[in-house]
Amino acid sequence: MDRVQKTSGTRVELQMARSMCWHCQSEVAGEYFCDRCVKVQPLSKELDYFTCLGLPRRLKIDPADLEKTFYELSRTFHPDFFQTKTDSEQAISLGNSALLNIAYRTLKDPIQRVEYLLRLEAGSAKDIRNSPPADLFEEILALQDDLDEFRTASSTESSPEILEPLRNKLAADRDTLEQRQRDMERRLFEIFEAWDTLQDQCEASNADSRKKRETLLKDMREILSNRTYVRNIVDDLVATIG
Amino acid sequence: MARIVGIDLGTTNSLIAYMDGKTPRVIPGRTGRAMVPSVVAMTDNGLIVGDPAKEHLVRDSARTIYSIKRFMGKGLSDVQGELAYFPYKLHEQGGVIRVQIGEKSYSPPQISAMILKELKQRAEAYLGEAITKAVITVPAYFNDSQRQATKDAGMIAGLEVLRIINEPTAASLAYGLQQRTQGTIAVYDLGGGTFDLSILKLKDGIFEVLSTNGDTHLGGDDFDREIADYLLKEIQAQYGIDLHTYPDSMQSVRLEAEQAKVRLSDELKTVVSLDLPEGKGRFRRELTRDHLESMTMPLVERSLGPCRIALKDAGLTPADVDEVVLVGGATRMPLVRHRVQALFGKPPHCDLNPDEVVALGAAVQADILAGGTTDMLLLDVTPLSLGIETMGGVMSALIRRNTTIPTSSKEMFTTYVDGQTSVDIHILQGERELVQDNRSLARFQLRVPPLPAGVPRIEVTFLIDANGILQVSAKDVRTGESQSLAVKPSYGLTDEEVERMIGESFKFAAQDFKSRQLIEARTEATAILNATEKALNQGGHLITAEELAAVRSALKALETAKDTEDHKLIRTRIQDVEKATHHFAEVLMDSSLKQALENKKLSELA
Numbered sequence: 001m002d003r004v005q006k007t008s009g010t011r012v013e014l015q016m017a018r019s020m021c022w023h024c025q026s027e028v029a030g031e032y033f034c035d036r037c038v039k040v041q042p043l044s045k046e047l048d049y050f051t052c053l054g055l056p057r058r059l060k061i062d063p064a065d066l067e068k069t070f071y072e073l074s075r076t077f078h079p080d081f082f083q084t085k086t087d088s089e090q091a092i093s094l095g096n097s098a099l100l101n102i103a104y105r106t107l108k109d110p111i112q113r114v115e116y117l118l119r120l121e122a123g124s125a126k127d128i129r130n131s132p133p134a135d136l137f138e139e140i141l142a143l144q145d146d147l148d149e150f151r152t153a154s155s156t157e158s159s160p161e162i163l164e165p166l167r168n169k170l171a172a173d174r175d176t177l178e179q180r181q182r183d184m185e186r187r188l189f190e191i192f193e194a195w196d197t198l199q200d201q202c203e204a205s206n207a208d209s210r211k212k213r214e215t216l217l218k219d220m221r222e223i224l225s226n227r228t229y230v231r232n233i234v235d236d237l238v239a240t241i242g
Numbered sequence: 243m244a245r246i247v248g249i250d251l252g253t254t255n256s257l258i259a260y261m262d263g264k265t266p267r268v269i270p271g272r273t274g275r276a277m278v279p280s281v282v283a284m285t286d287n288g289l290i291v292g293d294p295a296k297e298h299l300v301r302d303s304a305r306t307i308y309s310i311k312r313f314m315g316k317g318l319s320d321v322q323g324e325l326a327y328f329p330y331k332l333h334e335q336g337g338v339i340r341v342q343i344g345e346k347s348y349s350p351p352q353i354s355a356m357i358l359k360e361l362k363q364r365a366e367a368y369l370g371e372a373i374t375k376a377v378i379t380v381p382a383y384f385n386d387s388q389r390q391a392t393k394d395a396g397m398i399a400g401l402e403v404l405r406i407i408n409e410p411t412a413a414s415l416a417y418g419l420q421q422r423t424q425g426t427i428a429v430y431d432l433g434g435g436t437f438d439l440s441i442l443k444l445k446d447g448i449f450e451v452l453s454t455n456g457d458t459h460l461g462g463d464d465f466d467r468e469i470a471d472y473l474l475k476e477i478q479a480q481y482g483i484d485l486h487t488y489p490d491s492m493q494s495v496r497l498e499a500e501q502a503k504v505r506l507s508d509e510l511k512t513v514v515s516l517d518l519p520e521g522k523g524r525f526r527r528e529l530t531r532d533h534l535e536s537m538t539m540p541l542v543e544r545s546l547g548p549c550r551i552a553l554k555d556a557g558l559t560p561a562d563v564d565e566v567v568l569v570g571g572a573t574r575m576p577l578v579r580h581r582v583q584a585l586f587g588k589p590p591h592c593d594l595n596p597d598e599v600v601a602l603g604a605a606v607q608a609d610i611l612a613g614g615t616t617d618m619l620l621l622d623v624t625p626l627s628l629g630i631e632t633m634g635g636v637m638s639a640l641i642r643r644n645t646t647i648p649t650s651s652k653e654m655f656t657t658y659v660d661g662q663t664s665v666d667i668h669i670l671q672g673e674r675e676l677v678q679d680n681r682s683l684a685r686f687q688l689r690v691p692p693l694p695a696g697v698p699r700i701e702v703t704f705l706i707d708a709n710g711i712l713q714v715s716a717k718d719v720r721t722g723e724s725q726s727l728a729v730k731p732s733y734g735l736t737d738e739e740v741e742r743m744i745g746e747s748f749k750f751a752a753q754d755f756k757s758r759q760l761i762e763a764r765t766e767a768t769a770i771l772n773a774t775e776k777a778l779n780q781g782g783h784l785i786t787a788e789e790l791a792a793v794r795s796a797l798k799a800l801e802t803a804k805d806t807e808d809h810k811l812i813r814t815r816i817q818d819v820e821k822a823t824h825h826f827a828e829v830l831m832d833s834s835l836k837q838a839l840e841n842k843k844l845s846e847l848a
């Protein structure tokens with residue numbers, strides 16, 4: 001399969017790209033329906049998910065508010081309500097609904113949300129990490145040994161008396177790592193706060209706030225990479241011990 | 243907008259419903275029964291569907307088709323394990339199963355279309371208007387091929403299928419409408435052949451599906467099979483007869499097993515009794531509910547796995563579920579109710595008729611599409627992850643399972659070799675790592691302009707629409723030109739095949755009509771021939787020899803015409819006979835009148 005990475009890295013324009021109704025050619029300004037002919041308008045493909053759901057680009061989102069907006073927009077765009085309309089309008093409703101659903105799904109989950117924000121702000125969500133994070137180095141090494149021991153033991157049809165303690169040890173390792181993952185998530189959510197405050201404070205960028213911004217982005221990226229690393233190990237563990 | 247009906251196209255029974263104002267109603271047949279058994283019989287006298295067809299199961303099992311839904315969107319290798327259970331012959335052509343009946347073979351969508359047509363005619367007779375648009379339900383866990391096959395069936399039956407909707411979510415619409423429920427509900431839908439579990443959040447008229455899971459090969463049929471297998475073993479042990487070699491008897495066993503299962507939902511024990519072939523007598527056996535439950539416990543347990551996965555995918559525990567709703571005839575079994583109650587920790591709801599609730603919900607969805615209702619909206623999900631084949635036979639997921647539909651994913655493709663002019667793309671559905679463990683949906687070839695490697699950029703959009711059906715489109719990013727794709731389904735009919743079947747279906751309809759007219763004309767001819775002969779025997783002496791000869795010759799002509807296939811000719815000859823016997827009939831009438839009068843006189847005299 002010949003596949004290239006999705007083009008990311010370009011900053012996305014916030015405004016809706018269109019300015020003219022596809023149907024009656026009259027001017028439309030950021031609305032979902034044309035004032036004149038009342039036809040549904042396509043959401044711009046460049047529209048970012050925050051704008052799509054009528055939100056500022058902030059990390060702390062009230063799930064109830066988000067859901068309310070999502071339901072309202074679903075009622076606006078869902079293909080069910082365009083069945084009696086023209087083919088063009090049905091196609092627009094389908095495209096808009098698809099975008100809306102993806103936007104909601106992404107922003108609803110805080111991890112996906114911050115990954116998405118990093119893509120928008122810094123081009124990519126995370127570095128791919130191949131070695132364990134420094135503060136987890138010891139634990140991960142010990143875990144790898146435990147895993148190897150368990151795999152060897154289970155492949156040589158060892159008795160339950162030998163396997164059970166090994167399994168318990170791995171289960172304990174899993175609990176520790178899951179706790180680590182939760183700690184990372186808590187730290188990440190703390191940065192949400194800082195990021196949003198910074199965004200609220202300085203729309204005008206000075207050297208100091210620019211630096212602070214870069215630091216926050218770097219920190220979030222770092223935590224996300226570590227989290228993904230730990231998550232993969234936990235998945236591997238669960239797959240091994242069931 | 244023309245009326246849109248809701249259709250539950252079930253494995254064992256099908257129903258059609260419509261919106262009567264604000265109330266969904268199922269449409270009964272002439273006998274008052276709303277359920278149409280999903281059985282099709284190809285008899286010498288033509289096609290029969292529903293209850294009368296079911297009677298043919300035990301008489302003409304090789305030409306009577308049931309449970310066709312199990313084969314929708316499938317290849318022969320998918321159903322190898324259960325071929326032995328079906329009396330009709332199956333083979334495969336172009337990745338699609340075909341049912342062989344005599345000289346002809348039919349795809350599952352064609353057979354389903356026969357059931358749909360029966361429902362359509364029923365609705366037309368009941369509502370007194372032409373029905374051309376429908377919402378048809380499918381199991382939530384149906385994959386793209388199975389959904390597409392259902393849509394094809396609708397088209398072949400002459401219906402525009404405006405929406406394919408999931409059965410458990412349809413049921414939730416019917417429930418929501420009635421109860422005005424808010425909160426989290428789990429719909430446990432165990433039908434004739436399929437099982438679904440859907441978890442929904444109901445809030446302010448929005449029915450948002452959080453997750454769905456299921457087994458498209460688990461249903462009431464499997465319970466019947468367990469009982470039937472037990473009975474067959476017992477008969478073998480007691481009488482030394484292997485009923486597997488008697489297809490008609492096999493159907494009797496299957497139907498008797500089904501009825502015993504139904505009875506055991508109300509009673510603690512029942513007696514199964516069966517006539518054995520070749521005059522070997524009658525087999526009788528008492529069956530208790532306990533025994534039934536011990537035989538079918540593994541099946542019920544199998545349904546609980548998908549329930550747990552659906553809960554996990556929704557990020558919920560059983561305690562988070564406010565209400566559990568039971569759908570499908572098989573949920574009448576006490577064992578199912580107990581196990582569901584144990585899993586969710588609360589008694590399930592079964593206020594609405596579990597056989598009808600899906601069709602009712604489909605009618606509600608039809609009303610939404612027609613613009614009749616705007617306060618309810620269903621947001622459903624795709625049940626299986628969608629992906630493409632990548633290097634090394636690995637599936638790369640593009641759209642995860644339980645994503646709200648409609649949804650889409652864009653992928654950019656390029657070339658590795660200078661001047662390469664095409665890229666092959668293989669679309670898959672499933673949750674496994676390797677291509678071979680997932681369901682192949684379709685393949686297509688992307689056309690690429692001959693350029694140095696890596697220069698072409700073709701953007702492919704995979705869009706799952708509100709029916710849960712995939713649409714693929716491609717665009718050359720450099721030129722902005724979009725290209726049309728010839729997507730070849732792995733387990734489905736091609737567009738051309740569907741077109742042809744729609745054509746054939748009309749031809750069959752014309753043929754069916756013609757053969758019915760022929761049968762009617764012949765029946766009438768026989769009646770006239772018999773009646774005239776009888777009259778000639780009684781009063782032939784009352785007319786002249788000339789007239790008698792004319793009548794005789796008209797009768798002879800009708801006799802000859804009766805053996806032709808031409809119903810118009812038969813009609814003409816019938817008229818000829820009527821003309822030739824017109825005077826004779828009068829004479830006969832007079833004479834019998836006279837006789838009657840004479841008799842009267844005599845009686846008066848006496």
